[in-house]
Amino acid sequence: MAAKFELKKTSNDKFVFNLLASNGQVILTSETYDSRASALQGIESVKKHAPDDARFGRLSARNGAPYFTLKAGNGQVIGQSQMYSGAKARDAGIEAVQHHAPVAVLVDLSASQSA
Template sequence: MAAKYELKKTRNDKFVFNLVATNGQVVLTSEMYESKASALNGIESVRKNGPDDARYGRLSAKDGSPYFTLKAGNGQVIGQSQMYSGAKARDGGIAAVQGNAADAVLDDQTL
């Protein structure tokens, strides 16, 4: 399976996308966007910033679960990962985004 961006419309008429890795796992979930155009711009921002290791925040939740965020050049968070079982798994998620962000296809599920 090829990596893909799944663009969806939420129940409250906002837009969100997930980056799905080649193994079928969601590795990055975007913020909510008011418009489809804004969500598409968010995808382009992931394509641009995803390969850059300096754009990742390696964080831990209150319960200690590791996760990461991806930030744009202006410091705004573009997307966030799921919670991982350990730092090694989180770093594998980052590697999946870095390896797939630029070339993943768009699966527009809003049509």
């Protein structure tokens, strides 16, 4: 299976997407978007900015769990990872996004969902 972006509609008629690695694991989750068009722009922004290591914020949650964010050119967060067990695992997650995002296909599940 190739890497893919899955676009979904939320229960309150907003949109969110996940980037899934080739093994099906979610490696990045978007912010919530008001419109499908905005979410599609967010996907394009992830594809564009993922190769740039400087766009990734390497952070820690209150409990110390490492995670990362990906920021667009305007500094706005366009995606966030899950929490990781350690910095090495988080950095591997960043590498996965850098590798998979530019070539990931879009699977639009939003049209087939009823809110």
